[in-house]
Ligand SMILES: Nc1nc2c(ncn2[C@@H]2O[C@H](COP(=O)(O)OP(=O)(O)OP(=O)(O)O)[C@@H](O)[C@H]2O)c(=O)[nH]1
């Protein structure tokens with residue numbers, strides 16, 4: 121199960137440049153003209169996690185394997201996309217495949233870089249995209265309701281109920297994205313299966329100029345204020361800085377560069393951190409002489425399901441999980457001492473995995 125974050129936004133706002141910086145590649149064509157990207161670019165990014173390095177040192181592991189997140193650089197959307205404008209429908213299908221959305225907004229001035237609407241106004245830009253996604257959902261729910269009514273009584277394996285679809289329609293007709301609706305437990309299950317574009321968790325990236333990376337600028341502040349009302353995270357990222365950062369491979373130089381820019385972390389770290397929060401994900405580790413490895417699971421995943429992420433046999437034959445917290449493992453200096461100190465817990469089938477747990481699964485074949 122890989123988590124996919126789609127990079128969306130108006131054309132020419134820096135999505136592909138950001139994608140290349142995040143994936144440390146040049147696989148996406150980035151150029152100063154709208155609709156440079158047509159087919160989506162897909163890339164995996166290793167999730168930076170300082171805990172992984174520490175654990176690997178303690179266990180003297182031969183291999184250190186981070187967990188990965190997938191980014192999809194999607195073509196720019198314009199007004200009318202839901203009606204097929206600018207190849208809109210094809211792009212919307214790419215968005216449908218994502219677990220979360222990172223909406224890039226242009227918050228930098230540069231007269232050499234074209235803005236499709238000729239004015240820097242990220243709040244208006246967000247409105248354009250939100251409206252198109254909303255219209256696309258409205259069209260899709262209308263069709264689903266029509267087809268539901270046509271076949272009603274003939275099929276009893278419906279995944280989505282008519283009541284759910286009508287509720288979704290009502291939310292959309294009031295001009296709200298589905299994610300802002302209030303749903304009951306059984307509706308939430310349907311929501312996960314329904315693949316509405318406006319139900320996907322979203323965060324905003326303010327692509328600010330290099331000088332505004334610390335405190336933001338007048339544009340990013342407006343995005344922040346809007347994001348607050350939508351209860352969505354907004355991150356200031358300078359895509360040009362990220363481009364420079366992606367070319368530095370030396371750890372020391374990277375730290376120096378960040379320090380010079382007055383930054384605490386890279387845009388990638390910020391984005392991954394916010395993405396994990398948005399998707400409700402956490403990381404647990406396995407650590408031994410062979411390898412130290414990070415695994416991503418949704419918060420509150422039960423121990424057997426977490427074990428199943430490594431191998432289905434681990435889940436099938438799950439007996440228990442030797443579990444120790446990151447800080448206890450660190451202060452004890454490894455498994456052996458942590459056991460001696462009584463810091464290793466024996467957790468059963470009902471245990472919900474916590475972020476930072478180091479786990480050793482015991483199973484029978
Ligand atoms: N000054 C400045 N230019 C940028 C920045 N980010 C991207 N650009 C430039 O903006 C232009 C468009 O960048 P892309 O990354 O291709 O934009 P996109 O959003 O992928 O565009 P489409 O694929 O057409 O939707 C390129 O010429 C980039 O060099 C930035 O942070 N500052």
Ligand SMILES: [Mg+2]
Nearest residue numbers: 135136156157
């Ligand atoms: Mg592009």
